[in-house]
Amino acid sequence: MNRGNLCWPLRIRLAWLAPAAVSFLVCSALRAAEAPTTQDTVTFSKDIAPILQRSCQNCHQPNSVAPMSLITYQEVRPWARAIKERTALRDRRGVMPPWFIEKNIGIQHFKNDPSLSDLEIAKIAKWADSGAPEGNPADLPPPKPLVDGTKWNLGEPDLVVSTEVITVKKGVPDWWGELASVPTGLSEDRWVKSVEMREVNDIPTGTAGGRTTVGGRYVFHHMIWTTTVPGQQAALGEDVGEGSGTWPIHEVGRNADIFPDNAGKLLKANSSLVFASAHIHSNGRDTKAHLLFGFKFFPKDYKPTVRYARRNLGNGVDIDMKPNEANQRLDAYKVLDENTKITSYEPHLHAPGVRMCLEYIWGINIQTLSCSGYDHNWVRVYDYDDDYAPLLPKGTILHIIGYMDTTSANKNVPDTRNWSGAGNRSISNMFIDLGQGIALSDEQFYAEMARRREKLKLSANDVLIGCPLCNGDPIPPPAPRRQAAQTGGGGQ
Ligand code: HEC
Structure with missing residues (x-):
């Protein structure tokens, strides 16, 4: 090992309500x-x-x-x-x-x-x-069984839905738009445990493809999709059913999503996948391609006990990237209006992006939850382990910090002389944490902290990153609030 x-969390004593500022x-x-x-x-x-x-x-x-x-x-x-x-x-x-x-x-x-x-x-x-x-x-260790190019990283799905097959000619400009919706064929509601999305195309594999970048191996840059039951309205990014929340976006180089055990996502009977916003790019050869969506289900009697929280953490408009300059910084904030378990962190920048950090501010605590490098060829989602996912009281401020580099040191920037603002194209900018979280009632929040204290054997002197109230003696759930005593601070 x-x-x-x-x-190892450094053991420092935190005085109740006057915690040390950092761990x-x-x-x-x-x-x-x-x-x-x-x-x-x-x-x-x-x-x-x-x-x-x-x-x-x-x-x-x-x-x-x-x-x-x-x-x-x-x-x-x-x-x-x-x-x-x-x-x-x-x-x-x-x-x-x-x-x-x-x-x-x-x-x-x-x-x-x-x-x-x-x-x-x-x-x-x-x-x-x-x-x-x-x-x-x-x-040598015993060989790992080989799988063919059509394998699923999370194992064989219970349901696979495919987009139509599209043809992208070799020298055409990028294309944004909608592809035809496809029925799931489900005759009953099912709760989804994981979803894996991948592109299948006829680009030759291995070195025969002659393409050593990830972008050269695919034509779908991303797909924003949602689900609907025909007859109901589907809006981009809209919740589509109790507990369902939005579905993750397909992006080039992205890994699969495993949802928390108590927060599956609902795929309704008779629903269709709506392929609302595709971005498709030419890769230098005529290519036929389609996207596959592989769903794994919870057992039929499964019911989630918590619902997704809205996070919307990012800055979509106010971006001013100077040409040829390293270390340009962006900041965005969001106050959590519910107790939240942050289940994943998904930095989303564009070509100039090289790094992001996610931190929280609660009272005088400021802690970094995660920092990561960023490569726009490999858009990754990071799912926290259930016992270590941040548990943040309502009123906590989430803060993301983005670092951009428009110099030639960042090979993803095609022309270092260009200014860029916000926009959909990869050479324009986005600055978002697409990660998800689940909303917890006060009872659920305190129960989850008690469970965690016991499981991780936390003593009063331990600091668990991302859980400002986990340390210390067990805290009783709050008394019912009087209307006038609304403070906005969590946990009192
Ligand atoms: C998720 C898929 C994936 C995994 C896991 C992965 N690679 Fe790669 N690797 C790629 C792809 C695709 C490329 C080509 C594009 C790129 O460089 O990003 C690549 C490129 C490389 C290259 C550069 C090849 C060149 O042409 O110079 C090396 C070396 C390499 N990988 C080694 C590794 C090693 C070692 C590991 C494990 C420790 C690993 N890779 C894990 C997909 C992967």
Whole structure:
């Protein structure tokens, strides 16, 4: 186990209602102490193959999205130096696997986290620097079963819905618009546990495709979609049923969504998927493509116990990006009007974006929840582990900070001489956290904190990042409020 990958909450005493302003993490000290300790030779068979199996091969295998297969020693050997370089980028554009969470700050517990620990990154570097030896093939882990290019990362869905097949000619401009709606064929209401979206196209896979960027492998840049029952109105981004909330957006390079166990999303009987806003781009060759939506369901008797909260955290209009300038900063705020469990963090910037942080402000507490690098070729969603997802009282202010770079150091910017404002095109800007959260009543909020205190064995001296009221002695649920005593602050 790599201890440096865990950030231990520093135990500091918080006086009730006069908490210390910040909490610290003791990751960096552990990191420094954690250079690869092994004196042994690092070999492909013993050390590297297990890392590739866990974090790379779901993409790097024949007929998959990645440009080359990374399974056998013969396949991997020529890439040793490139693998060292890409993994050493850690959380910056270009890192492999594409996962940009910064490990030295904020919450470190996510669902389906493929990222490498410091020890693994150091092992790869040592292996590449020592001539990338194969070692003893008897040390190899049993091979991971291969899947073809049509596999689902979350396993076989219960329901698959496809858009129509479209043809995108090789030299045409970008296209925005609506595709025909498609019925789900459901005869009864079902609650959705996860949704995975992916593009299927006839672009040749592997190096035969001749395209080494993610954008070159797809024609759908994004798809904003919703669901409706024919006869009912469907508006973009509108709630479509009790507990349902909006559906995640398909975006190029995006991973699948797993919804919290107590907050499924409703797909109604006789509903259709409405493909309200597609952005399609040419990729240099005539291409036929369609999008697949794979749904996994909760059991039929499932009922959610909480509903989604509205977050709307971002700045859609007021963006002024100067040409050729690094470190341009944007800020946006949102006051939570309900107790909220933040279930995911999804930074959404455009080509100039290189980093985002999400923090909360509650009373005099200011804590960073997550910081991540950003690469507009790889738009990622980060689902917090259920026991570590931020639990924030109503009245908390969420704050996102965006960092933009319009210099040539940011390869996603096509022309560093251009000013850009807000807009839909990738060369214009957006600044949003598309992450989701669930709204908790006071009773649910206090019950969730009590459960967490017990599960994580939190003492009065512990600080759990993202849960300002989790520490300390159990707090009784608030007495019913008198009308006049509305303070807006949570938890009193
Ligand atoms: C989610 C899919 C995915 C995962 C997981 C993934 N890769 Fe990649 N990888 C790609 C794609 C697609 C490209 C080409 C586009 C790009 O560079 O972003 C790529 C590019 C690369 C390159 C550069 C190839 C070149 O032409 O120079 C290297 C090296 C690499 N990956 C290594 C790895 C390693 C090592 C891992 C695991 C630690 C990994 N990748 C995990 C999809 C993936």
